[in-house]
Amino acid sequence: MRRFWILAGALAATLGALALAFWLGSASFDARRFSQHRQRLAKVMRERPSADRLTRGLEAEGSPLLQVAATAEDKERAALSRGRDRLAEIREKAARYAELRVYQAGDMLYFVYFDEDGVMRDFTCVSR
Numbered sequence: 632m633r634r635f636w637i638l639a640g641a642l643a644a645t646l647g648a649l650a651l652a653f654w655l656g657s658a659s660f661d662a663r664r665f666s667q668h669r670q671r672l673a674k675v676m677r678e679r680p681s682a683d684r685l686t687r688g689l690e691a692e693g694s695p696l697l698q699v700a701a702t703a704e705d706k707e708r709a710a711l712s713r714g715r716d717r718l719a720e721i722r723e724k725a726a727r728y729a730e731l732r733v734y735q736a737g738d739m740l741y742f743v744y745f746d747e748d749g750v751m752r753d754f755t756c757v758s759r
């Protein structure tokens with residue numbers, strides 16, 4: 632009977648360590664994924680691309696344009712339908728800029744904000 636409890640304890644410890652390793656790996660992957668997307672858009676934003684140029688570039692890489700919102704109502708609809716946990720940030724930034732465009736980059740959504748001249752000014756990344 633004692634041998635059973637030793638084996639059961641060893642199995643529980645092994646399963647616990649395995650679960651912790653998978654959880655840490657998943658968290659690390661998510662942090663890296665967000666970081667890569669943010670760095671990518673920050674680099675693009677330094678080039679001050681026009682809405683058309685950014686759309687062409689992202690579509691060439693397989694990241695299609697999902698939505699264009701220019702009115703307050705359209706921006707609110709885009710934020711509510713796709714904003715998830717970044718809803719407040721999206722609303723605040725969308726109110727400051729003339730146009731909001733939403734792109735799908737794999738499992739990430741890019742909310743990109745353009746000024747009245749059509750130049751990229753800010754962005755928000757949202758995981759799908």
